[in-house]
Amino acid sequence: MLGKGLWLAVCAVILLGTPATAGTIAFVAPTPNTWVGRSDHLVLKLNNPEITAVRINVNGVVGDMLAISSPEYRKAFQDFLIVQPLWDQGRNEVSVEAYAGKERVETTVATVYYAPGRMVRRCRPSSSRLPSMWPIRRAGVPVATTWRRARPSF
Template sequence: MFRKGIVITVAVAATLIASATAALAAVSFIYPAPNSWVERSNYLILKLNNPEITGVKINVNGVPGDLLEVSSTEYRKAFQDLLIVQPVWDRGRNEVSVEAYVGKDRAETAQALIYYSPPGDQVAPPPEFTRYLFHLPDSELRCVGCHTMEPSATQAMSTREKENPCIGCHKRMLNVKFVHGPAGTYSCVYCHKETSSPKYAVVKREAALCNECHEDKAAEFAKKKFVHGPIAGGMCEVCHDSHGSANYGQLKAPVNDLCLSCHESVRRIPHVVRTTTGEGHPVSGRKDPSAPKSGREMSCISCHNPHAGNVRYYFQNDSADRLQLCQMCHNK
């Protein structure tokens, strides 16, 4: 273990092509690059650049890691001079220090700053950090020994895990409870185009892309009198992760956390009514009586449609009479 929650990853490796005459250099950061920001805590890939290195320690924000042995014949055969680990970044700035050892002696050190901005983060990365892009010619050249970096159209469209060239490195993002349909069938090229710049970028974003498949929802919202601000602005990705998440509907955060990240004032006052306890109407912690078969917990969407409605506040029953909304649960 490097630190709490960090484990060595042996499922995926990228083999670097190294010149036999190249001079030995200090440990280098392959992914993420120094002074870059990422939105997923999936890999930290280091190139050791020195065949004499026998162990590596990784320290993150001052928390020391264990010594990782990299000198065995089996390890070198599989990974050559790469070290691939799964980090658990702290949200925001991460100071990463790498110590390389030859036997018991520390031979080299390397440092980098990495900024972690997970999906749904309301704070933009500082300007001194640039978004990390991997699929550039120099980066891809490091991986051609093991990976297909120029897949055919048939390979790119394959729904078989062993054949699809994207899944070897990107499958980890699908290890969540709720996976978006195209991502779950490995249909990456529906949205990501090899001919785009940079490579595999999506040529459209937000509603312009989502509505190519979800045109029925776009038509449904267009018929409503009131459309929620993000929907009116075509900003689907403000709330939804296009690959998957731990939350229903691929939401970037649990329903109430997501809603209250914008509607913060709701936290500060009793909601709707003041009960005999002095508190407002419950919005969590109880089963949702408006959808008894779903087994879901009460949340903002128990009463409000998060996309659109025919009445102000997007009531789920589309009635302007608030008592009729209450009667969805309170049949008295």
């Protein structure tokens, strides 16, 4: 019984110490200090229903004030904000300012690295992704056996 209580206390300390609970604005995609290969979307979760406007700054370029307090916006997106940023190649400092009325409530800063046209490697290659292995897989030959035979010896 003591072990379960200790385990619960440790989990509570870990959850309360995470950066996501420190502020109301959370970067959903891309997360801070990550590389992106395309300039698709910046997704933010605001976590505060009192926020009425947001201003996003990228590398010191001040963006327009985005009003997010309308009932139509809240019904469609709740407390998420999705924008398409214009990243500079390399390091980008993103600053998000949240406003309640005309008063600034919070400012959150993150760094995102942009490498256009480059494939960002997230996992090691799989044998099912190799075009030379597709006919063997369709023929019913186990891929793992074929992969071991085809691999060069070091």
